Amino acid sequence: PPAIAADSEAEQLFRQQMEQLRQAYQVLCGMVHREDARYLLPNACETKLVFTMNARSLHNFFVTRCCNRAQWEIRLLAETIYQEVKRVAPNLFASAGPACVSQGVCPEGEMTCGEIADVLEKFRKM
Known part of the structure; x- marks a missing residue:
């Protein structure tokens, strides 16, 4: 997010935590279904969207x-x-x-x- 990117200390902390969560997610994926492991991911993780609208x-x-x-x-x-x-x-x-x-x-x-x-x-x- 722009507010975090604007503060180098906040950005460093954010990136460290995201990396730790990514690693934990990879481990969980080997233990449970990916759909269940996904609950570990924060709202800030990238999500691919496909939708249709008129x-x-x-x-x-x-x-x-x-x-x-x-x-x-x-x-x-x-x-x-x-x-x-x-x-x-x-x-x-x-x-x-x-x-x-x-x-x-x-x-x-x-x-x-x-x-x-x-x-x-x-x-x-x-």
């Missing part, structure tokens, strides 16, 4: 996951997917994006990021 589901996904309030990793994934579908089907996704882009208003109320103008500009350029 255009309607993608629009909804972008509303919630392209928002600045979304967790950075899922937001990065959502923005990457957004750029791809916008390239392939620009007319279908012309109004897609976080709520402030697609609906013209932020539904977060007091929890808003307060950066609507920046978000609108960012998605206009994508």
